[in-house]
Amino acid sequence: MSEARKGPDETDESQYDSGIESLRSLRSLPEPTPAPASGPSDSGGPQPWTHPPGTAKEPQEKEDTDGERADSTYGSSSLTEPLPLLGGTETEEDPAPRSPLPAAGALSPQQLEALTYISEDGDTLVHLAVIHEAPAVLLCCLALLPQEVLDIQNNLYQTALHLAVHLDQPGAVRALVLKGASRVLQDRHGDTALHVACQRQHLACARCLLEGRPEPGRGPPHSLDLQLQNWQGLACLHIATLQRNRPLMALLLQNGADIDTQEGTSGKTALHLAVETQERGLVQFLLQAGARVDARMLNGCTPLHLAAGRGLSSISSTLCEAGADSLLRNVEDETPQDLAEDPLALLPFDDLKISGKPLLCAD
Numbered sequence: 001m002s003e004a005r006k007g008p009d010e011t012d013e014s015q016y017d018s019g020i021e022s023l024r025s026l027r028s029l030p031e032p033t034p035a036p037a038s039g040p041s042d043s044g045g046p047q048p049w050t051h052p053p054g055t056a057k058e059p060q061e062k063e064d065t066d067g068e069r070a071d072s073t074y075g076s077s078s079l080t081e082p083l084p085l086l087g088g089t090e091t092e093e094d095p096a097p098r099s100p101l102p103a104a105g106a107l108s109p110q111q112l113e114a115l116t117y118i119s120e121d122g123d124t125l126v127h128l129a130v131i132h133e134a135p136a137v138l139l140c141c142l143a144l145l146p147q148e149v150l151d152i153q154n155n156l157y158q159t160a161l162h163l164a165v166h167l168d169q170p171g172a173v174r175a176l177v178l179k180g181a182s183r184v185l186q187d188r189h190g191d192t193a194l195h196v197a198c199q200r201q202h203l204a205c206a207r208c209l210l211e212g213r214p215e216p217g218r219g220p221p222h223s224l225d226l227q228l229q230n231w232q233g234l235a236c237l238h239i240a241t242l243q244r245n246r247p248l249m250a251l252l253l254q255n256g257a258d259i260d261t262q263e264g265t266s267g268k269t270a271l272h273l274a275v276e277t278q279e280r281g282l283v284q285f286l287l288q289a290g291a292r293v294d295a296r297m298l299n300g301c302t303p304l305h306l307a308a309g310r311g312l313s314s315i316s317s318t319l320c321e322a323g324a325d326s327l328l329r330n331v332e333d334e335t336p337q338d339l340a341e342d343p344l345a346l347l348p349f350d351d352l353k354i355s356g357k358p359l360l361c362a363d
């Protein structure tokens with residue numbers, strides 16, 4: 001069948017890194033609605049997915065001689081012309097449908113094989129539609145492809161949802177979530193799509209991931225596991241704290257992130273990490289949100305240990321005002337007062353009184 005579809009001027013040099021023979025294969029994708037039963041027979045006339053003879057020779061010669069390569073990378077600019085719109089003239093940047101997507105037609109084995117072709121980089125047509133910012137192609141794929149195809153991971157273990165978040169395409173994220181794309185698959189770094197949103201500080205994408213719900217029958221409606229850690233032991237709240245992004249931190253907390261969850265390497269909480277950023281406002285934000293002021297690391301250190309050991313007097317004062325215990329000992333038997341340059345600065349009182357009268361100390 002494939003030999004019958006090849007033109008006489010087609011050569012192996014027209015193979016593209018994206019796993020599609022050329023841009024003309026995108027132009028030949030079927031309309032979302034199935035072809036009428038009275039179409040051409042198998043023995044004559046053009047088959048679906050092919051151009052009629054003699055209608056695409058000039059574009060083919062141009063594409064083959066240009067030598068352009070549609071590499072499936074984040075910064076690829078190898079496409080010299082916009083991808084054709086499929087199933088309509090929709091050109092809005094947001095690919096999330098405002099009306100129900102067209103019903104998926106019955107695909108022949110040949111059509112399904114073409115739509116699920118995987119490139120040498122492991123990318124499917126869904127990956128490429130996101131990479132090359134082709135919302136019409138993405139919507140066509142979402143309408144036609146089975147749900148499990150949306151969760152195919154490329155050679156970097158990235159799904160199309162990972163790429164949509166990385167490239168800050170909230171409309172594509174919303175459309176993928178609506179069609180049941182998995183939000184818990186992890187890439188080669190152990191990052192889910194939400195981890196990527198926190199690292200890249202893409203607030204709109206994070207909101208789509210947290211608040212989006214798949215349509216009935218397309219995926220589990222349960223919320224994400226916001227305590228899930230990547231291979232560095234970081235949950236999403238830890239990453240947002242290290243990025244000092246308070247709106248993103250607030251969004252995670254509103255959707256059920258545990259403010260006192262410990263990262264997997266040393267047991268630091270978000271409050272420990274906020275102290276390490278040396279940003280007092282971030283520490284105050286977490287304390288007001290209910291962070292445990294005396295949370296312990298695996299070595300027994302509290303946030304006050306870290307602040308005192310780094311000489312962060314203003315943050316130490318903020319922690320003490322919030323009730324931090326300056327006499328707690330870590331595994332080295334050290335208290336925050338032992339680590340502070342001025343131990344008296346950590347005392348939560350200015351003087352001692354008994355029955356309302358100042359206590360005077362004799363020599």
